[in-house]
Amino acid sequence: MKRMKSLFIMCFIFVMIFSLAACNSTSDKTASTKPASNGGGSKSGDVGTVNIGYTGPLSGPAAFYGKRTLNGISMAADEINSAGGFEVGGKKYKLNIVSLDDKYLPNEAGANAKRLMQENKTPIIFTPHSGGVFALQVFNQQDKFIIGAYTSEPKVSDVGNKLTVRIPPRYDGYLKPFTDYAMDKFGKKIAFLPTASQYGKDWSAKLKPYWEKQGGKVVYNSSIDFAKETDFFTIVTNALKEKPDVLFIGGASEPTAKVAKQARELGFKGGFIIMDQAKLDEMKKITGGYDALNGAIGVMPLVDSDEAAVPEYVKNYKAKYNEDPGSEAGLNYIGMYAFVEAMKAAGSVDDVEKIRANMQKGLDNLPDKAKVYNIPKIGEDGGFESKLVVAAVENGKIVPIQVK
Amino acid sequence: MEILIQQLFNGLTIGSVYALVALGLTLVYGILHIPNFAHGALYMMGGYVTLTMMTKFGLHYWIAIFVSIIVVGLIGVLMERLVFHPLREAPPIHDKIAAIGILLFLEAFAQKIWGADYQSMPTPYESVVQIFGLTITMQRLLIVIAAIVVMILLYLFLKKTYTGATIIAMSQNREGANLVGVNTNKVAMLTFMISGGLAAIASSLSAPINLVFPGMGQLVILKAFVIIILGGMGSIPGAIVGGYILGFSESLGATYISNDYKDIIAFVLLVIILTVKPTGLFSKGGH
Numbered sequence: 214m215k216r217m218k219s220l221f222i223m224c225f226i227f228v229m230i231f232s233l234a235a236c237n238s239t240s241d242k243t244a245s246t247k248p249a250s251n252g253g254g255s256k257s258g259d260v261g262t263v264n265i266g267y268t269g270p271l272s273g274p275a276a277f278y279g280k281r282t283l284n285g286i287s288m289a290a291d292e293i294n295s296a297g298g299f300e301v302g303g304k305k306y307k308l309n310i311v312s313l314d315d316k317y318l319p320n321e322a323g324a325n326a327k328r329l330m331q332e333n334k335t336p337i338i339f340t341p342h343s344g345g346v347f348a349l350q351v352f353n354q355q356d357k358f359i360i361g362a363y364t365s366e367p368k369v370s371d372v373g374n375k376l377t378v379r380i381p382p383r384y385d386g387y388l389k390p391f392t393d394y395a396m397d398k399f400g401k402k403i404a405f406l407p408t409a410s411q412y413g414k415d416w417s418a419k420l421k422p423y424w425e426k427q428g429g430k431v432v433y434n435s436s437i438d439f440a441k442e443t444d445f446f447t448i449v450t451n452a453l454k455e456k457p458d459v460l461f462i463g464g465a466s467e468p469t470a471k472v473a474k475q476a477r478e479l480g481f482k483g484g485f486i487i488m489d490q491a492k493l494d495e496m497k498k499i500t501g502g503y504d505a506l507n508g509a510i511g512v513m514p515l516v517d518s519d520e521a522a523v524p525e526y527v528k529n530y531k532a533k534y535n536e537d538p539g540s541e542a543g544l545n546y547i548g549m550y551a552f553v554e555a556m557k558a559a560g561s562v563d564d565v566e567k568i569r570a571n572m573q574k575g576l577d578n579l580p581d582k583a584k585v586y587n588i589p590k591i592g593e594d595g596g597f598e599s600k601l602v603v604a605a606v607e608n609g610k611i612v613p614i615q616v617k
Numbered sequence: 618m619e620i621l622i623q624q625l626f627n628g629l630t631i632g633s634v635y636a637l638v639a640l641g642l643t644l645v646y647g648i649l650h651i652p653n654f655a656h657g658a659l660y661m662m663g664g665y666v667t668l669t670m671m672t673k674f675g676l677h678y679w680i681a682i683f684v685s686i687i688v689v690g691l692i693g694v695l696m697e698r699l700v701f702h703p704l705r706e707a708p709p710i711h712d713k714i715a716a717i718g719i720l721l722f723l724e725a726f727a728q729k730i731w732g733a734d735y736q737s738m739p740t741p742y743e744s745v746v747q748i749f750g751l752t753i754t755m756q757r758l759l760i761v762i763a764a765i766v767v768m769i770l771l772y773l774f775l776k777k778t779y780t781g782a783t784i785i786a787m788s789q790n791r792e793g794a795n796l797v798g799v800n801t802n803k804v805a806m807l808t809f810m811i812s813g814g815l816a817a818i819a820s821s822l823s824a825p826i827n828l829v830f831p832g833m834g835q836l837v838i839l840k841a842f843v844i845i846i847l848g849g850m851g852s853i854p855g856a857i858v859g860g861y862i863l864g865f866s867e868s869l870g871a872t873y874i875s876n877d878y879k880d881i882i883a884f885v886l887l888v889i890i891l892t893v894k895p896t897g898l899f900s901k902g903g904h
Contacts, residue, residue, distance in 0.1 A: 272725075274832040276733030435876045443634060443836045444826055446757075447627045447868040448876055454620050467735035467828050475826075478745050479752050499737045499828075 260298060261306045263562045265290065265549070266335035266358070268325035268345060271314035274440060275342075278465070278541065282341040282363055283312055284534050285545030289553075289583070299553050302560045308553070311335060319344035323351070330356050336565050337361055337552050339545065343369060343412065350374045357565050361548050363541070365489055366415065370594040376569055379596040380548040381540070384416060384489050387512075388423045390603045390616045391486045394510045396429060399484040400458030404433035406448065406472060407488055408464025416488050420461060432457050439468040449476050463488020466495035473509070474500050487511030492539045493604060493611065503609045510614065513602035515543045515585065517611045522584045543585045548597075550583035551575040569595070619750040624868045630757045630826075632864020633764035637819035638837045639844040639856040640771065641812035647788040647851030648808045650709070651701055654716040656816060656841065657834025658723035663689045663817030664829040665731050668738050678741050682821040686814040692723075693813025694806045702805065720834075727831040740825035760822045767818055768857055771811075775853070784808060788851060840883075847887050849897030858898060862886065 267286060270279035290308040293299055298307040311333045315321035322345030329335045338353075339361035340346055346362040346369045353360055353376050360377045362369050365384040369377060395403070403424055407413035413436055421431055432455035437448055449472065452460065462472050462485055469491040476485075487493065487509055494514035497503055516527055516537050526546070530538040538546075552568070555575030559567040572591045579588075588599040603614040642656045666688045670681035700715045742755035775781035786794040787804045795801050820833070827833070844863055848855020863883055870882035890898060 272728065272733070274733070274830065276728065277735070280733065440832065441836060441880075442827075443823060444627070444631045446630065446826075447624060447871050450620065450623050450627060451872050451876060465735065467737065471826075471828060478754055480747075499735075 259305060261304055261562070262309050263306050263556070264309050264311050264329075264333040264335045265552075266326065266329035266333065266338035267310060267312040267340070268315045268322045268329070268338060269312075269341045270317035271312065273316050275317045275465075279314075279317075279341060281539060281541040282339070282545050283310075284530075285538070285542035286310060286339055286361075286549045288530060288533060288542070289546045289549035292582075293550075293553055299557060301556050301562050306556075306562055308549075315340075315345060317342060317344075319348035323348040326353070326358070327356075330358060334563070336556075336563050336568065339363065339548070341541070341545075346377065350377060353377070359552075359565050359569055361545075361552065363545055363548070366412065367596075370592070370596040374595070376565055377595045378548070378552075378569070378572060378591070379594075380544050381489075381597070382599045382601055383596060385419055386601050386616075387489055387603065388420060390601065390614060391510050392420075392424055392427055392429070394603075394605060394614060395459040395484050395486050396424075396427060398508060401427075401429040402432045402455070402457045403429055403459045403461055403486070404452040404455060404457035405431060405435060405461045406433075406452055407436050407461060408469070408490070409436040409438040410464065412490065413464060413488065416463065417461070420486070437464070437468075437472065439464055445472050445475050446479070449479055449481075452476075453479055453481055458483045459486060460484075461486045461488070463491050466491040467499050470496035470499035470506075474505055477505050484508035484510065493606065494537060495539060503606045503611065506606045507609065508606065510603065510605040512540065513604040513613060514611065515540050517604065517613075518585070518602060519613070520585055520587060522582050525582060526585045540586075547579070547583055547586055547588060550579055551588075551597075554578040554580075620872065622749075622751055624872045625865070626751060626753065626757070626761075628865035628868035629861070630760050630864070631867065632861040633760050634819050634823045634860075635837065635840055635844055635863050636857045636860025637764055637767060637815055637822075639841040639848070639860050640768070640853065641815035641819075642838075642841050643845045643848070643851055643853060643856040644784075644808055644815075645812045646845065647853070648784060648791075649701065649705075649805060650851075651712045651716065652842070653812070654713065654838070655696065655719035655723065656812065657836075657838030658720045658727075659689050659693060659813050659816040659834070660820045660837060661727060661829075661831060661834035662692060662723060663813075663820035664738070664824045664833055665727055666817065667821040667824065668736060668829050669731075671739065682818065685817040685821055689817035690810040690813040693809035693816075697806055697809040701809075702802070724831050724834070731831070733831060735828040735830045738821075738824040738829055742825075754826075756822075756825050760826075763818070763822055767815070771815075771853075780807065843883065843887055845897075847890055847897055849900030852897065852899035855897055855899035 267283055269282055270276055287310050290310050294307045298305045311329060313325040315325050322340055326338050326349050329338055337359045341363040343364040343366035346360055346364055349360050362377050362379045365381045367383040367385055370379045405417050407417055433452045437445060460476055462469050473485055489512045492514055493511050494516055500506055527538060555568050555571045556562050558571040558574035561567050576588055576591060586599050588597045590598045592598050601616045603616055604611050605614050638660055645651055645653045663685050666685040667681045670676045670684050696719055704711050704715055740756050742759055744755050746753045775785055783799045783804050786799055840863060844859035845856055848859030866883050866886055867879050871879040874882060
């Protein structure tokens, strides 16, 4: 009897867990299939549907990041659909975003991509992490789909995969402007305190030789595991003991901001080099203003960008998702538009080689409203070659920094 | 020298948080012999409840903490009633599985209600104090002092009150306590209530120096388990001393040995202590 009872409780817990999980996926589904069903209602016979795949972290600690990247894609798709879809080869098409959760794990991303191909025949699959991109690159050329790679990891475009489109600029482009600015303003001694992720380590590995080549010195080289540390005071104290002029920090914006704030509390007066994963405007919310971040150099926040399309985009995004868009949303938004334009230019929605070959035309034909970043060109390696937009914080204000 | 004092203070801060979390864990273990893996989730719920009380209802920090203690305490009681109580005759493995189930449930629940993003808890004690080259923020000082006050109160409650004595009695011998007329159900619920309350205090105090997010419980729960093993499962002084040992070993180890190996230092310490005293520092002979 007791055993039955405990069995019942266990079942109950599992039912709760599964029903919760089910809630999640149904809400995602309705969100993503809505546009397509709208289209079906008006002219069901001659409107085709193009499924666009997405695999990214939609649960777990990186869920907010996954959501933001997905928001960018969905927003572009919704806009295209509500404008009546797009025409390829005389036929109207609408977009349908199919999103799957991979919990930030490369193996899950791979499984999701297989599923997306089999169930939805998605010509394009977006994924917002380098691990996922590497996993997909194993079979995307055989299975014929384009990876919409949202990662600034240069390696994803260096491996010679012909069907990978890297959306953000590669991060090694930031080394020079960041180093020049920080050395010029503050000095040659730097302490490394980035996140302990693979991405943070890759960044450190690139920044260190560059900084030393410019005559600088790395006085402290460590990393912080944001998933394990409750308090950063200890490590920041140790880094500051070496009297650095500049701190290299980075990772998700919010914990990075806490590191910066605690460094200031401990009396640090120098500058910050902020890895491109963290965004100045999101950090500001944690530090309570830009003053604590004076002397920081990082990626220009999208909301402060001077591109013509930005104000309208920020307004629409805010109305839809009730927060300021970051580059995660903005770049994926452009990415989605560029793919649609490339399909138009290619005259096909499923010949992926042709779509990839027409990506340059896709970028050329971008509608004005989609140009929230200036991306003139896609390189041979499949990376978007956008103009780097770098900003520094001076006297509590964002100042654009010209990249030479 | 300044660095040493600064790091001792840092170790004291983090050790206080660890000790508070470990106390809740060890109390439940001592009385019900359940390794409550969901304790980290209670810690997380405490952070969110305090934050919500402050931002949505505009309550003062202390009142918000008080509400949080009550709410999380009640979640603890609910957990005991709905899950652990019905499982009390089941094989011990069922408790463990159930605890992991609760952990997953609460984390998913928090993500559903509050979203997955990092949130920052404001505190009225932002100011920075410099004494003899030592940098202290008021919040950190508060953590250290509040932890000591809570420990003293808990000690007085357990040693000086009748209800507290029933908890001790039950941890020493459950059947014996039952025989002399202690209501074991009530004591079990009370223990979960206190355990939840301690988790809420720990997270509400430490959240302003870190962030509030669904996975925040995982920052401390693993360490809390190390602490109670080190201190002796179910031992209250063990949890306190173990918490400070771990806090100091992390901060001093990171400073004088290597930051990258500081977790290893804590575990080496655990190995050494368990080699010398296999049952932990303060274990009772009975178990």
